[in-house]
Amino acid sequence: MADLKHPELEDLLREDRAFAPPADFQARANVADPSIYAEAERDPEAFWGRLAGELEWSRGWDRVLDWQPPHAKWFVGGKLNASVNCLDRHVRGARRNKAALVWEGEPGDRRTLTYFDLYRQVSAFANVLKGLGIKKGDRVGMYLPLIPELVISMLACARSLRDRMNDMKASLLITADGGYRRGQIVPLKQVADEAVADVPSIKNVVVIQRGGQGMPVHIKEGRDHWYHRLMQEAPLACDAEPMDAEDMLYILYTSGTTGKPKGIVHTTGGYLVGTYATAKLVFDLRDDDVYWCTADIGWVTGHSYVVYGPLANGATVFMYEGAPDWPQKDRFWALIERYGITILYTAPTAIRAFMRWGTEWPRRHDLSSLRLLGSVGEPINPEAWIWYYHFIGGDRCPVVDTWWQTETGAIMITPLPGVTTLKPGSATRPFPGISAEIRNERGDAIEVGGGLLALTRPWPAMLRGIYGDPRRYVQQYWSKWGSGVYVTGDGAKRDADGYFWLLGRVDDVINVAGHRIGTMEVESALVDHPSVAEAAVVGRAHEIKGQAIAAFVTLKDGVADGTRSTKDIANELKEHVVKKIGAIARPDDILFTPDLPKTRSGKIMRRLLRDIAEGKALGDMTTLADSAAVEKLKANYEEEYG
Ligand code: WT7
Numbered sequence: 001m002a003d004l005k006h007p008e009l010e011d012l013l014r015e016d017r018a019f020a021p022p023a024d025f026q027a028r029a030n031v032a033d034p035s036i037y038a039e040a041e042r043d044p045e046a047f048w049g050r051l052a053g054e055l056e057w058s059r060g061w062d063r064v065l066d067w068q069p070p071h072a073k074w075f076v077g078g079k080l081n082a083s084v085n086c087l088d089r090h091v092r093g094a095r096r097n098k099a100a101l102v103w104e105g106e107p108g109d110r111r112t113l114t115y116f117d118l119y120r121q122v123s124a125f126a127n128v129l130k131g132l133g134i135k136k137g138d139r140v141g142m143y144l145p146l147i148p149e150l151v152i153s154m155l156a157c158a159r160s161l162r163d164r165m166n167d168m169k170a171s172l173l174i175t176a177d178g179g180y181r182r183g184q185i186v187p188l189k190q191v192a193d194e195a196v197a198d199v200p201s202i203k204n205v206v207v208i209q210r211g212g213q214g215m216p217v218h219i220k221e222g223r224d225h226w227y228h229r230l231m232q233e234a235p236l237a238c239d240a241e242p243m244d245a246e247d248m249l250y251i252l253y254t255s256g257t258t259g260k261p262k263g264i265v266h267t268t269g270g271y272l273v274g275t276y277a278t279a280k281l282v283f284d285l286r287d288d289d290v291y292w293c294t295a296d297i298g299w300v301t302g303h304s305y306v307v308y309g310p311l312a313n314g315a316t317v318f319m320y321e322g323a324p325d326w327p328q329k330d331r332f333w334a335l336i337e338r339y340g341i342t343i344l345y346t347a348p349t350a351i352r353a354f355m356r357w358g359t360e361w362p363r364r365h366d367l368s369s370l371r372l373l374g375s376v377g378e379p380i381n382p383e384a385w386i387w388y389y390h391f392i393g394g395d396r397c398p399v400v401d402t403w404w405q406t407e408t409g410a411i412m413i414t415p416l417p418g419v420t421t422l423k424p425g426s427a428t429r430p431f432p433g434i435s436a437e438i439r440n441e442r443g444d445a446i447e448v449g450g451g452l453l454a455l456t457r458p459w460p461a462m463l464r465g466i467y468g469d470p471r472r473y474v475q476q477y478w479s480k481w482g483s484g485v486y487v488t489g490d491g492a493k494r495d496a497d498g499y500f501w502l503l504g505r506v507d508d509v510i511n512v513a514g515h516r517i518g519t520m521e522v523e524s525a526l527v528d529h530p531s532v533a534e535a536a537v538v539g540r541a542h543e544i545k546g547q548a549i550a551a552f553v554t555l556k557d558g559v560a561d562g563t564r565s566t567k568d569i570a571n572e573l574k575e576h577v578v579k580k581i582g583a584i585a586r587p588d589d590i591l592f593t594p595d596l597p598k599t600r601s602g603k604i605m606r607r608l609l610r611d612i613a614e615g616k617a618l619g620d621m622t623t624l625a626d627s628a629a630v631e632k633l634k635a636n637y638e639e640e641y642g
Contacts, residue, residue: 005383006355006359006387006391008359008390009383009386009387009390012386012389012390013382013383013386016423017423017424018421018422018423019389019398019399019421019422019423019424020421020422021398021417021418021419021420021421022396022398025371025372025397025398025417025418026418026419028286029284029417029418029419030280030281030284030285030286030418031281031284031416031418031419032418032419033419034419036281036416036419036432037429037432039432040432040433041432041433044433044435044457045064045065046064047432047433048064048065048074048273048277048433048459048460049061049064051273051276051277052064052075052078052269052273052460054276055080055085055089055272055273055276055312056080056084056085056088056089057075057078057079057080058079058080058081058084058242059077059078059079059242060077060078061075061076061077061078061245061269062076062077062078063075063076063077064076065458067458069458069478069482069483069484070473070474070477070478070483070484070486071464072270072458072462072464073245073246074245074246074267074269074270074273074458074460075245075269075270075273075460076245076246077245078244078245078269079242079243079244079245080242080243080245080268080269080272081158081159081240081241081242081243081268082155082158082159082243082249082268082272082308082312083122083126083155083156083158083159083240084159084240085272085276085312086155086158086307086308086311086312087100087115087118087119087122087155087311088119088240089314090115090314091115091116091119095115095287095314096114096115096116097114097115097116098114098115098287098314098316099112099113099114099115099316100113100114100115100117100118100311100316100317101113101118101148101151101316101317101318101319102290102316102317102318102319102339103147103148103318103319103320103321104318104319104320104321104335104338104339105147105180105321105322106180106181106182106183106320106321106322106323106326107180111148113148115314118148118151118152118155120236121148121152121231122152122155122156122159122238123156123159123236123237123238124231124234124235124236124238125152125153125156125231125234126156126157126159126160126238127234127235127236127238128156128206128230128231128234129156129157129160129161129172130160130238131230131234132172132203132204132206132225133203133204134160134161134171134172135161136161138161138170138171138172139169139170139171139172139201140153140157140161140170140171140172140173140174141170141172141173141174141202142154142173142174142175142298143173143174143175143176143188143191143192143195144174144175144176144179144188144208145176145178145179145180145186145188145210145321146179146296146297146319146320146321146322147176147179147208147210147319147321148319149174149176149208149210149227150297151297151306151307151311151319153174154297154303154307155307155311158249158268159238159240159241160238160240160241161241169199169201170199170201170202171201171202171203171204172202172203172204172205172206173192173196173202173204173205173206174205174206174208174227175188175189175192175205175206175207175208176188176189176207176208176209176210176211177189177207177208177209177210177211177215177217178210178211178212178215179210179211179321180321180322181322181323181326182322182323182325182326183326183327185211185212185215187211187215188211189207189217189218190217190218192205193218193220202223203223204223204224204225205220205223205224205225206224206225206226206227206230207219207224207225207226207227208227208228209226209227209228243268244268244269245267245268245269245270246267246268246269246464247267247268248265248266248267248268248464249266249267249268249271249272250266250303251263251264251265251266251467252264252266252299252300252303252406254300254405254406254407254516255509255516255517255518255521256476256509256518260521261518261521262466262467262469262472262476263466263467263468263469264300264406264407264463264466264467265463265464265465265466265467266409266461266463266464267464269460270409270459270460270461270462271304271308271409271410271460271461272308272312273460273461274409274410274459274460274461275304275305275308275309275312275409275410275461276308276309276312276313277410278304278309278410278411278414278431279304279305279309279310279312279313279315280313281416281431281432282374282400282402282411282414282415282416282417282431283305283310283343283345283372283374283400284343284372284417284418285310285313285315285343287314287315288342289315289316289342289343290316290318290339290340290341290342290343290369291310291315291316291317291318291341291342291343291345292317292318292319292320292335292336292339292341292343292344292345293305293306293310293317293345293346293374294320294324294332294344294345294346294347294350295345295346295347295376299406299515300405300406300409301345301376301377304409304410304461305345306319309410318335318339318341320332320335324350324353324354325357328361329354329357329358329361330361330362330364330365332354333361333362333364333365333367334365336365336367336369336370337365337366337367337369340369341369341370342369342370342371342372343370343371343372343373343374344370344372344373344374344392345373345374345375345376345402346374346375346376347375347376347377347378347513347514348375348377348378348379348380348381348384348514348546349377349378349513349514349544349545349546351375351380351384351387351388352384352543352544353544354387354392355383355384355387356543356544359391362391362392363391367392367393367394368394370392370393370394370396370397371396371397372397372398372400372417373388373389373392373393373397373398373399373400374399374400374401374402375388375399375400375401375402376401376402376403376404376411376514377511377513377514377515378504378511378514378546379425379501379502379503379504379546380401380424380425381425382424382425385399385401385424385425386424389424398415398417398422399415399422399424400414400415400417401414401415401425401426401427401428402414402427403427403490403500403502405488406463406516407462407463407477408455408459408461408462408463409461409462409463410459410460410461411431412430412431412434412436412455412459413427413428413429413430413431413434413436413500413502414427414428414429414431415427415428415429416431416432423499425501426495426499426500426501427500427501427502428499428500429498429499429500430500433459434455434457434459435455435456435457436453436454436455436456436500437453437454437455437456438450438451438452438453438454438492438493438494438500439451439452439454439481440452443480443481443482443485446494447494448494448495448496449493449494450491450492450493450503451491451492451493452487452488452490452491452492452506453488453490453491453492453500453502454481454485454486454487454488455485455486455488456484456485456486457484462486463477489505489506489507489509490502490503490504490505490506491503491504491505491506508520508606510538510539510547510549511539511546511547512539512542512545512546512547512548512549512584512585513544513545513546513584514546515584517549517581517584517585519536519537519538519539519606520537521581521585522535522537522549522551522577522581522585522587523535523536523537523551524580525576525577525580525581525585526551526553526573526576526577526587528576528580529572529573529576530556531555531556531559531569531572531573532553532554532555532556532573533554533555533556533557534553534554534596535551535552535553535554536551536552536596536604536606536609537549537550537551537552537587538550538552538606538609538610538613539610539613540589540610540613540614541614542588548588548589549585549586549587549588549589550587550588550589550591550609550613550641551573551587551589551590551591552591552593552596552609552633553573553590553591553592553593554592554593554594554595554596555569555592560592566592569592570590570592573587573590574586574587574590589613589637589640589641591633591636591637591640591641593633593636595626595629596609597609597626597629597630597633607619608630611634612630612633612634612637613637613641615638615642618630618631618634
């Protein structure tokens, strides 16, 4: 990272700097009083109950928590609707004509939807869904660019359907003719048509017109419907269905240590309370904010902090469809200036790319509207933190480094910007009511020092299970140290001030640009290719993305027969992984080897492969079957990628 440092930052990086909340920020903050921690600690259930009471319930809960470790029910007996809390509640009050979504497309087209507009469109689209015969238990798939209709579709589902989910057994797919990316139109409908051909469960496809004129779209009679036509005919009012607090809200798939991604189940009441409370207190949301979380809505960050958390707070949410470097590398800064964005929540990988592009891009713009910055997805190195603080935040905006997971649903370890003194690189302390510990393998809590991060108390937005695999839920998260302790899979250390410093995954999960990828998942995809005999995948450090994917592959006999170059074969394998998993899983390096290094008992030695991929000296090889082969592999790797 050394070459990404900037001379202007030397002073800020010089020592262990700490940043107390600026006085003017603190004076107006939603929380400025540290006693909130003691309040939550005294009686966590009362604390969560107080925040839940700020939402609208059609029936109050009988009990805040029913905890049968490791199974929790929150707000037992309560009934509410997520879309009512994100829309109706505001429409009935002073926020009726406030901007809910402010959107800019990549080509520069703009739209603003007030809370009333959004309420009307969500209600109308909920009626469309009903008209298409979608009912409780049906699944709705969405394959959409970052456009307002994505938010409308999500909230329409939350308004009228229970138990929806987005696996491949969906009966309805919502897509668009196209979406913009770096000046090109991605033909989404065409891609969707290919996918739908393999999914007989899909009965209807709703197509949003986004690509514009001249975009050839094949409409299959009886199956495909234009969104704008359906919306013209839809009644504008739709009563929201009261959901049980524990009714499923959605499932998101995420990578684990084995080959198969896990469907993480989130429910309505606790999830909404968790995202509402953290959005309010961590982002210090106020009515005059323009809040921008740059995450894609398809990931958990977008679900919790583009849609549910901020809209439950009645915030103005900014959304941008396209790439940060289109048409130029200052697009984000131009947007902040044009829309007066006050809160920016993005990822370290993006910040490191901005650092690489240089300070001239943000310097061209007036960023003085910003008052708070956030970071999420992976550890933020102090250089990137300070760069963000200085060049984007103008030394004026607190930086909230927020640690959480798909499974936790909401932010868990984070500063409260009006309370917490910040240390660059530390996510600081557990959110009020959250209990986190550092433990050693045996399960002893470590007060000061490094170990494994554990959560020792249930929390409202916690996952309720892994879809279709109740045993794995218990084994994966709640078995290492007893059924009441959640194992995060992250390493962390705690300093003498009680601050947490996240160190990254300790399992076979790697973090590429803030996205979790299981090494086993990539291995399975590689081995699935007819040319591959065996594959081992490891993460290696990468300057911008945090980690990159290195694959060591043994080809089947006769594949490398000289008719194709190894480069062509490697590219074919990379594309195969992209097709099986997605672009984020494309291996950066593929090295072919006649053998993988194994112990005498036949286990692949990933530690050695990691050392090779990171260009480190090879460690202990005494348990290795063939050490000369490893030296050779290292030399080959260095030749190819060094
Ligand atoms: C993993 C969860 C949280 C939404 C986006 C990713 C890493 C996340 C931080 C942070 C250090 C972080 C952890 C975690 N992570 N935020 N602020 N500091 N590490 O969600 O795909 O479920 O990944 O991301 O390793 O376990 P996810």
